Amino acid sequence: MGKVFEYTYQVPFYQVDVHKRMRLSRLLSLALQVSGLQSESLGISDQLIFDQYGLIWVVTAYEMTIDRLPTYGEEIVIRTQATSYSKFTCYRDFELLTKAGESLLQIQATFVLVDFQTRRPHQVVEDLLAPYQAAFVKKRQLSYAFPDLVEPVRRPLTVVYADLDANGHVNNGSYLDWFYNDLPLPFLADHQPSKIHLTYLKEIQADCQLEHAFSCRADTSQHQLTSASGLHAQAVIEWRKDDL
Amino acid sequence: MGKVFEYTYQVPFYQVDVHKRMRLSRLLSLALQVSGLQSESLGISDQLIFDQYGLIWVVTAYEMTIDRLPTYGEEIVIRTQATSYSKFTCYRDFELLTKAGESLLQIQATFVLVDFQTRRPHQVVEDLLAPYQAAFVKKRQLSYAFPDLVEPVRRPLTVVYADLDANGHVNNGSYLDWFYNDLPLPFLADHQPSKIHLTYLKEIQADCQLEHAFSCRADTSQHQLTSASGLHAQAVIEWRKDDL
Numbered sequence: 001m002g003k004v005f006e007y008t009y010q011v012p013f014y015q016v017d018v019h020k021r022m023r024l025s026r027l028l029s030l031a032l033q034v035s036g037l038q039s040e041s042l043g044i045s046d047q048l049i050f051d052q053y054g055l056i057w058v059v060t061a062y063e064m065t066i067d068r069l070p071t072y073g074e075e076i077v078i079r080t081q082a083t084s085y086s087k088f089t090c091y092r093d094f095e096l097l098t099k100a101g102e103s104l105l106q107i108q109a110t111f112v113l114v115d116f117q118t119r120r121p122h123q124v125v126e127d128l129l130a131p132y133q134a135a136f137v138k139k140r141q142l143s144y145a146f147p148d149l150v151e152p153v154r155r156p157l158t159v160v161y162a163d164l165d166a167n168g169h170v171n172n173g174s175y176l177d178w179f180y181n182d183l184p185l186p187f188l189a190d191h192q193p194s195k196i197h198l199t200y201l202k203e204i205q206a207d208c209q210l211e212h213a214f215s216c217r218a219d220t221s222q223h224q225l226t227s228a229s230g231l232h233a234q235a236v237i238e239w240r241k242d243d244l
Numbered sequence: 245m246g247k248v249f250e251y252t253y254q255v256p257f258y259q260v261d262v263h264k265r266m267r268l269s270r271l272l273s274l275a276l277q278v279s280g281l282q283s284e285s286l287g288i289s290d291q292l293i294f295d296q297y298g299l300i301w302v303v304t305a306y307e308m309t310i311d312r313l314p315t316y317g318e319e320i321v322i323r324t325q326a327t328s329y330s331k332f333t334c335y336r337d338f339e340l341l342t343k344a345g346e347s348l349l350q351i352q353a354t355f356v357l358v359d360f361q362t363r364r365p366h367q368v369v370e371d372l373l374a375p376y377q378a379a380f381v382k383k384r385q386l387s388y389a390f391p392d393l394v395e396p397v398r399r400p401l402t403v404v405y406a407d408l409d410a411n412g413h414v415n416n417g418s419y420l421d422w423f424y425n426d427l428p429l430p431f432l433a434d435h436q437p438s439k440i441h442l443t444y445l446k447e448i449q450a451d452c453q454l455e456h457a458f459s460c461r462a463d464t465s466q467h468q469l470t471s472a473s474g475l476h477a478q479a480v481i482e483w484r485k486d487d488l
Contacts, residue, residue, distance in 0.1 A: 013280065013290075013410065014273035014417060019448075020410045029258035036257065046257075047317070071339055072410055075289070147345055160425035166264045166316055171260060181404035185450060188405055195245065206262075 002081040002092075002134040005038035010075050019242075024180070024193065025173035026225050028067070029063065031107055032172070033096045034078045042131040049128055058203075059172055060089075061110040063144065068104050075099045082132035086140045088112055088121055092130070105118040110141070112219070113243050116167075119203065144167075144197045146234050152213040155182050157225070159208050170204040173185040175233050179223045182212055187239075195238040202232045245433070246325040246378040250344075252371065254319050263486075265313040268437065269417035270426070272306065275338045275351055275414070276395035278322045290387050293372055298360050301358035302447075303416055304333075305354040308440040310347050311486055319343045326376035330384045332356055332365055334373070344372040360411075363447065388441045390478050393466050401434070401469070403452050414448040419477050423467045431483075438483040447475045 035057075039045050049055050057100065070076045077097045084091050094107040113122045124239040157178060165171035175198070202224070204210065212231070213224045223235040259270040281302075283289050287422070293299050314320045314329070319342045328335050337349040357366045401422060409415035419442070422431065448454065457468045467479040 012273070012277045014270075014277065014415065016410050018408045018410060018412055023406070025259075025406070030258070033258065035257045150478045152307055159427065160421075161261070161427070162267070162269070162421040166260050166262060168262055171258065171456070177404075177406040181406055183405070185405065 002083055003032070003038075003042075003078060004081045005041065006080075007034045007078045008075065008116065009078060011070050011072055014138045016072040017215050018189075019190065019192075021069040022071065023177075024069075024177040024196075025066075027096075027109075027172070028176065029173045030031075031078060031080070031109070032059070034094070035080055035092060035109075035151055038080060039131075044128055044131055045237060049113075049125075053113075053122075053125060053128070053154055055113045055122055055125070055128075055230070056116050056167060057111050058114045059109055060112055061143065061202050062196065062198045062199075064193070066105040066192070066196070068192050069192060070096060070098075070104055076104065077101075080130075082134035084135045084137045085124055085129055085165055086137050086191045089140050090124065090134070091141065105208075109150060129199060144199065146197070146236060147222065148201070149213055149224055152215045152222070152224070153182075155212045155214075157208055157210040157212050159204060159210065161206075164206055168205070172200065172207075175225065175235070177227070178212055178216065179221070179235060179237070183216055183221060187216065190242040191239040193237050193243055194240040196235065198235040202230060204232050208232075212243070245318075245329055246376045247282075247286075248323060248325045249278070249285065250324075251278045251322045252319065253283060253322060254270075254307075255314050257316055262433075263454075264316040264437075265327055266315065267421075267438065268308075269420040271313070272420065273415070273417045275322060275353070276303070276323070276404045276457060278324055278338070279336060279353075282324060282376075283373065283463075287370055288375055292371075293357075293358065293369075297357075297366075297369060297372070299357045299369070300356045300360050301355050301374075302444075303353055304356055304444050306440065306442045307352045308349060308437070310436070310438050310440070312347040313436060314340060314342075314348055320348065321345075326373075326378040327379045328379045329368055329373055330381050332367060333384050334368065334378070335385065341355070379397065381419040382415070388443065388480075389464055390441070390480060391466065393459055393468055396466070396468070397426070399456045399458075400458050401454040403448060403450055403454065407448075408450055412449070414452075419444070419469065419479070422456055423465070423479060425460070426458055427460055427465060428477070431460065434486040435483040435485055436482040439479050440479065442477070442479040445476050446474060446475050450478075455461055 090111040096104040163174040340348040407418040469476040
């Protein structure tokens with residue numbers, strides 16, 4: 001396993017939802033920030049790999065297992081480590097814990113290095129990986145097999161300025177907000193996510209006309225984002241009825 | 245003048261726009277967080293005034309003067325103080341500075357205490373104000389006189405789950421994102437705000453059908469949010485052509 005990095009954080013008001021629970025989109029953004037801080041602490045900051053190699057880190061998949069989402073004002077610890085990597089793919093674990101050490105949720109993230117100019121995946125650069133002390137593995141991990149969407153609802157989606165980040169494309173966090181926004185408010189009012197599989201296949205640019213196809217049956221919702229150029233992302237969210 | 249409180253902050257990736265500048269909506273959220281931290285440090289936290297008085301702080305207006313927006317990774321200082329208050333209205337200044345002490349922008353905010361149950365403004369409670377050492381003033385400050393909107397563009401707006409905060413209404417930050425989202429991308433690509441007047445008149449609930457009426461001429465944009473129940477917010481933004 002890799003070198004462990006920890007970061008303590010207090011959940012601010014502006015990152016919580018109507019139930020005072022941290023919003024998933026913000027939680028993933030925070031996790032990314034913490035992995036960036038680890039990189040910085042190891043002398044291989046995002047800025048350095050961009051300046052010296054023209055590369056950026058891009059997340060291609062998340063798997064989240066959620067026991068409880070942190071709430072407004074709660075002090076939490078984000079613990080992360082790069083666990084392993086293969087020729088093109090890097091794996092990183094995150095764990096969110098209470099200050100007392102109780103585990104709240106786990107995230108397994110898959111990253112690739114992308115050439116900023118060509119927007120194509122770039123082979124792992126050994127020098128950039130070594131400081132994380134992750135293990136090299138020959139085989140890529142198997143991707144999650146998403147079930148087919150059956151009789152989905154389809155809604156058009158327009159990318160807006162607020163969705164774009166400094167990489168010039170839609171920020172990873174926006175996807176989860178989009179999935180949530182099309183689910184019925186009464187459903188969101190008494191459910192919270194327990195398990196999430198989310199895959200990013202193709203980046204989304206500012207001028208992209210998207211369609212969100214989704215279904216929500218029993219305690220599982222399925223989501224697909226497509227445009228004229230194909231499938232951009234898909235997700236499965238398992239929900240747990242709330243005990244509010 | 246009141247007791248001064250300072251907070252140091254490093255701008256994370258997920259709060260910046262395509263130009264790596266901190267998004268206004270996030271900047272206002274951060275400012276609010278810092279005023280909340282001052283309240284906490286003085287023993288009059290938002291939670292305490294809610295628990296003991298059933299009151300919440302609500303911003304009714306912002307005036308911002310922007311020399312430069314902070315950028316990704318920049319370390320900034322947020323300095324704030326409650327300056328004065330009248331029978332129903334409280335005034336607070338924020339200043340954002342570089343670590344070296346250079347002033348980046350100033351915000352004058354107007355707050356009222358609102359009864360959480362009735363959603364009506366509540367008279368200032370002296371005991372809750374004393375620790376800020378703000379001056380009592382008999383007269384309310386004059387509100388900014390918004391010019392009439394001439395031949396505005398009108399766009400429907402739907403409130404989504406991501407807009408709602410723990411007070412059960414649309415978060416203050418969403419308004420600015422909405423205003424930005426309807427401006428043309430090429431305009432936003434080479435302009436940044438230099439002066440903003442923003443007034444919140446009536447809170448927006450989850451089921452509200454809104455209209456955003458706006459104009460963008462020369463270097464000024466004007467914005468109004470209305471619903472069947474009237475005017476919710478209005479803003480004037482003066483823009484400066486970018487030297488990117």
